Amino acid sequence: NAGVMQNPRHLVRRRGQEARLRCSPMKGHSHVYWYRQLPEEGLKFMVYLQKENIIDESGMPKERFSAEFPKEGPSILRIQQVVRGDSAAYFCASSRQDNQPQHFGDGTRLSIL
């Protein structure tokens, strides 16, 4: 999955801390998507962003979660005051434009102690 870069690959946080997950899309891609994968489940859509705009955040929890994709730099998924239930693998995908296949990164595995 070279191309979409996510870091860190593994992140450990204690309850109540903040988690910041980063995603750099493939070169030439301006659309970024975040998905969450809970153990033994498929991926669930969270949010779709283009540069400086949130296009669809219908899958984002109403509290503690936010995402951005600034003009410069990677997309950030931010989780405030983490709880045990936030433990999951978080995947970022990117595409060149609408109706193009989404290419996935290797994910960030978030563990909450």
Add this chain to the structure above:
Amino acid sequence: AQSVTQLDSQVPVFEEAPVELRCNYSSSVSVYLFWYVQYPNQGLQLLLKYLSGSTLVKGINGFEAEFNKSQTSFHLRKPSVHISDTAEYFCAVKAFGNEKLTFGTGTRLTIIP
């Protein structure tokens, strides 16, 4: 809204035997269809996609899938599997005009030597 059902959570198959992984979907609008493969601790890799045209779609690694509109199915097949095909396989749909992918819960394919 869309939904995807992968009835088989685990499929064991002997090496060099054929395999079919089942996928059924539900949608009130037209959709695009995808199969992704996930190797351990990695992101998702696109195997194949159906956008339009021929209902038989060929993908990477010798996989193919057939879109059946009347049965709302998109089953994945391979005539002869290899040890390296051991992975989790996800079926996904995307509605026309919407960039959100909806995934099934996955099928774990295990190849028996």
